Amino acid sequence: xxxxxxxxxxxxxxxxxxxxxxxxxGGGTGPHRDGWGIAFYEGRGVRLFQDPRASIDSEVARxxxxxxxxxxxxIGHIRQANVGKVCLSNTHxxxxxxxxxxxxxxxxxxxxxxxxxxxxxxxxxxxxxxxxFCDLLNRVRxxxxxxxxxxxxxxxxxxxxxxxxxxxxxxxxxxxxxxxxTFCTSKLAWITRRAPFGPARLRDADxxxxxxxxxxxxxxxxxxxxxxxxxNEDWNLQQSGEWMLWWRGEIVDQGRV
Amino acid sequence: xxxxxxxxxxxxxxxxxxxxxxxxxGGGTGPHRDGWGIAFYEGRGVRLFQDPRASIDSEVARxxxxxxxxxxxxIGHIRQANVGKVCLSNTHxxxxxxxxxxxxxxxxxxxxxxxxxxxxxxxxxxxxxxxxFCDLLNRVRxxxxxxxxxxxxxxxxxxxxxxxxxxxxxxxxxxxxxxxxTFCTSKLAWITRRAPFGPARLRDADxxxxxxxxxxxxxxxxxxxxxxxxxNEDWNLQQSGEWMLWWRGEIVDQGRV
Numbered sequence: 001x002x003x004x005x006x007x008x009x010x011x012x013x014x015x016x017x018x019x020x021x022x023x024x025x026g027g028g029t030g031p032h033r034d035g036w037g038i039a040f041y042e043g044r045g046v047r048l049f050q051d052p053r054a055s056i057d058s059e060v061a062r063x064x065x066x067x068x069x070x071x072x073x074x075i076g077h078i079r080q081a082n083v084g085k086v087c088l089s090n091t092h093x094x095x096x097x098x099x100x101x102x103x104x105x106x107x108x109x110x111x112x113x114x115x116x117x118x119x120x121x122x123x124x125x126x127x128x129x130x131x132x133f134c135d136l137l138n139r140v141r142x143x144x145x146x147x148x149x150x151x152x153x154x155x156x157x158x159x160x161x162x163x164x165x166x167x168x169x170x171x172x173x174x175x176x177x178x179x180x181x182t183f184c185t186s187k188l189a190w191i192t193r194r195a196p197f198g199p200a201r202l203r204d205a206d207x208x209x210x211x212x213x214x215x216x217x218x219x220x221x222x223x224x225x226x227x228x229x230x231x232n233e234d235w236n237l238q239q240s241g242e243w244m245l246w247w248r249g250e251i252v253d254q255g256r257v
Numbered sequence: 258x259x260x261x262x263x264x265x266x267x268x269x270x271x272x273x274x275x276x277x278x279x280x281x282x283g284g285g286t287g288p289h290r291d292g293w294g295i296a297f298y299e300g301r302g303v304r305l306f307q308d309p310r311a312s313i314d315s316e317v318a319r320x321x322x323x324x325x326x327x328x329x330x331x332i333g334h335i336r337q338a339n340v341g342k343v344c345l346s347n348t349h350x351x352x353x354x355x356x357x358x359x360x361x362x363x364x365x366x367x368x369x370x371x372x373x374x375x376x377x378x379x380x381x382x383x384x385x386x387x388x389x390f391c392d393l394l395n396r397v398r399x400x401x402x403x404x405x406x407x408x409x410x411x412x413x414x415x416x417x418x419x420x421x422x423x424x425x426x427x428x429x430x431x432x433x434x435x436x437x438x439t440f441c442t443s444k445l446a447w448i449t450r451r452a453p454f455g456p457a458r459l460r461d462a463d464x465x466x467x468x469x470x471x472x473x474x475x476x477x478x479x480x481x482x483x484x485x486x487x488x489n490e491d492w493n494l495q496q497s498g499e500w501m502l503w504w505r506g507e508i509v510d511q512g513r514v
Contacts, residue, residue, distance in 0.1 A: 045345025
């Protein structure tokens, strides 16, 4: 299994603190030694850092930890391989362009007997996760040859996720850089930090940050992770079959299949 | 205008030496202050490092210089903006998936009055370069709904490049990770290094490398750049209208339109 990390914020925010916690699980406090990746949106552009190496041994992970990239939408992942060998092309998150936006996707779980029809989007690697992402994009493209607002897309996204969960475990993060969509079948936790901000202490490393010193009173920052990353805050748990649509740190739509 | 950097090699090779030379031109010895990017293929995967900042001021550029990523195919670019503002989504190289491979593209030049028909691939940013890349991919997809060998593709690639050069200056590097295609309308230089290897001295920085100490006798490494990067070697110049197809460091096909 793998671990997911997502962020949706109303102001460009760095994710160094949460990333530091997650990276410990990549071969340190956790067994996810088979690579990691993180995508930061910057306007319509996306910066993707990936490494098939364990995050605690990764030079690129050290760069990301020491270089606070600010972003409103982030999708990260550390991998413990089940389907697909350990290599760069099997490393999440995956990125594809659809309708002139970069869509980014990361998956936690495993799909059994999953063989979607080949379409326009095709996997480069051999994971079930990338196959599901390509299938989801093919469904969107088939339903909407021209770009549509996310409210119009939502039923297609939810139906696709509902189909995948019939095949196994499917927790995912998906974004076009503007909105962030989360779907849970087993494990997904989230916390929204807003004023009054307080201190947060990582579970996986000896690190505490006082968000009050780093934020303004209007900031809204949601962090989503497979397991809560801090031990002194109350995280919410997404339920099985529950999906949420995030925009600038807030839930703008949600439901359950 | 911008500067291009490409590499095709028969063995995973680091491009630190050439990259160090190119980076000096990004605000140091050259005026290309409007971002830089470099894509390294690793198997079928691709690592993309980009920064809209000048390369000489870029933390990410320093990482790439200090962290010798070995690859058989590399495409790099430093930008001096003409069309499109300075931002991440306008930073070369551009990447899209086609037929289950990541295609990577970088362009030096400028196209006037260029408004291709919108197709499946759409630009995320607003450069003429990304518009040309998307148009080229749309032509390939239209001609070949299923993946075909590069020999079959070549006439489509050459015809597309010939159409773009009618609109202005179009020097480009294009790869699917296996082959590297280069097209020249004004400036493109290349050098193939093979045994017996000798020392090479950068034009733009006080740096000499003795390739003999870093290679084996069977290595074949071609470097392609807008301007020669060293001052003690004989670089070849690609002619206007000339295209070349590279594979593992060697020219496997070439022609001129």
